[in-house]
Amino acid sequence: MKSQTRSFFWLFSLFFLSLGALLWLLSTLSISYNEAQEFFNPQHFCGFVSSYSAKILGQNDWSLRLPFLLLHFCNAFLMFYFARDFLKHSNDAVFCALLFLLLPGVNAVALLVSNSGIVICLTLILCIWVQKNNTIPYGLLLIMAFVDRSFALVFIALIFYGIERKQTLLIFLSLGFFALNMYCFGLEIGGHPRGYFLDSNGHLLLIFSPLLFLYFLYTLYRYFNQSKRPLVWHIASVALGFIWLLSLRQRVQTEFFAPLLILAIPLMVNLYFSGLRVRLPQFRARYTIPFLATFLVLLLCSGMLFLS
Incomplete structure (x- = not known):
């Protein structure tokens, strides 16, 4: 009980610090053309x-962005709640929430008029339900089909998940x-074939920070070798594969599909700490030094976002 109380204390401390930074950022933002x-x-x-x-609340910047700010912290708590059962230690779940709150891509859309927040929210609820009940909430899937085009990739991931588990x-x-999601939103594939592979990966590097994105790719590769992979791995892998495949012939709007990649945070944390804890303290340097470098680069990227 004491460990759980301490975890919630650190979690809400992170929320408070993140809220202060985002409120300061909100005071510097005005509505953009696309948002208008x-x-x-x-x-x-x-x-x-x-x-x-x-x-x-009246027409002002605060009322415009308040729902998305609240949804951002709701998603952070859902990430903590999902990671708490997915990982072995409650402190690891707090670290997942910390990574979520520090990711430049997450902070960039936390205040914008965008569907990214609801995409992360509903997908996390889906993963939590599957993890706790070992069943699929088909009612939730029906709602997702009418909300955003990004959920088309979730349905593709569920197809592979069903094939793996013979459902x-x-x-x-x-x-x-x-099919219903495609009927409602469609998928823009057209124009003259032209490669944007490097551009798309550049966007992903900015969303995660460079070193963390490389570890994200390594995590997906490591989980690929397992016999039964969790649903979050299928969703993140399908989203990344779609971005890569489509970017070979046209420009991809990564802001629509990149939120699904964020779900891999518990996978990365689990892979890192499981490799660290099986080693004696004197042999952990090859894990702690890259971790510190990755974390410092992540802080630098987040700081550049807030101070730019």
Whole structure:
């Protein structure tokens, strides 16, 4: 009980520090052209939420961004809650929440009028449900099909997940939800073939920070060798594969699909600490030194985002 209380203390301390930084950042932001288009002519979830918030609190920057700020901290708590059961130690779950709150890509969309927050939220709820109940919440999948185009990749990941676990019903229903999502939103594939592979990877490096993105790729490779892989691995792998494959012929809007990559944070933390703890303290230098370098680069990237 004492360990759990200490974990919640550190978690809410992180929330408080992150809130202060984001509120300071909010005071320096004004509405952009794309946000204004979505606000005055809402067509997606983010536009309807921001318009409704402005009707209640008045038209100002605070009311515009408050729902997305609240959703950001809700996602951080869901990440902690998911990692607490996925990992062995509660302190590791706090570290997952810390990484989530420090990622430059997460902080960049925490205040923007964007569907990224709801994509992370519903996908985390799906993963938590599957982890706790070992069943698929088909009602939630139906809701996801009508919310955002990014969930098409979640349905593809569920198809592979169903194939791995030989769940025929899940495979066919995921195909149906994928078709429904494509009917509602579609997928823009067209234009003259032109490679944007380096551009897309450059965006991903900025979202994660360079060294952490390399460890993210290493984590997906290590879990690929397991006989049964968790759902979060399937979702992150499908999202990354889609970005890479489509970027070979056209520009990919990574902001639509990159939120699904964030779910791999518990996988990275689990892989690192499991490799660290099986070694004696005198043999941990080859793990702690790269960790410190990666963490410092992550702090530097986050600091550049807030101070730019």
